[in-house]
Amino acid sequence: MSAFARHRRSKRVIATFTGFEADLLRSLASQLVELLRNEAAVPDDDRDPLEAMMDFSGPTTAPEDPVLARLFPTAYTDDEEAAGDFRRFTEGSLRDSKAAAACTIIDTLEEAGLPPELDEDGLMIDVELEHDTATAWLRSFADVRLALATRLEVEDGDEDYWLSLPEDDPRSQAHDIYEWVGYLQETLVDALSH
Structure with a gap:
């Protein structure tokens, strides 16, 4: 299982992923970007002129997606x-920031050599x-x-x-991914703190 560590000489954080792990990380990051950017834009006709000038066009109600x-x-x-x-003035930039962080994962993996379509099981990134x-x-990761x-x-x-779910249950497999990302997050925190 992959983990992050601090490189002794360069002081950079390093990790080696199997091709499958790297592709899974890219897929998770891509799905997050899609979710964050998949929102209906406020039509220009309905925008307040000051809002249009200042570009505070974020939503004013909580998202329906859980x-x-x-x-x-x-x-x-x-206080509704x-x-x-608050949501109108902040959510747009927060979405952009979260999407940019997820894109950083995608870009880093692709720069490290992950091909657009993974076709090699033995590939290490x-x-x-x-x-x-x-x-x-x-x-x-958070x-x-x-x-x-x-x-x-x-x-x-x-x-x-x-733990009671059968291994072939899709929920168990998704939970394993959740736990794995938590493990990566934990090792990354550790590597950054040393």
Whole structure:
């Protein structure tokens, strides 16, 4: 199983992934980008002139998708107007930031040699991350884990449930991916702190 470590000489964060692991990471990051960017734009006709000039065109209501609702929680649960204003001014840039972090994973893996279509089972991909790139990976791992946990309805203390599922159950396999991304996140934090 792959893990991140700090390179002794360069002080960069390094990891080696199998082709399958690298392709899985790219797929997870791509799905996150698609989810983050798949929203209906506010029609120009309906925009406030000041809003159009300042480009504060973000949404004012919480997303319907449960994953997006977890990624962008309501800031003021007791004040709907303040919550809408906060969301309108912040959610667009937050979406862009989260999508950019996920794209960093995709770009890094492709720069490291992951072909667009993986066709070699024995392929190994080495990544070497500068601090800023490693931080982007870390932020994206948190978003991917939150998305998976939301879709799977993972809760604190439900480990026995996940262990009771047959190995060939798709939910068990998805939970294994959730756990694996958590392991990568943990080793990346450790590598960055040394």
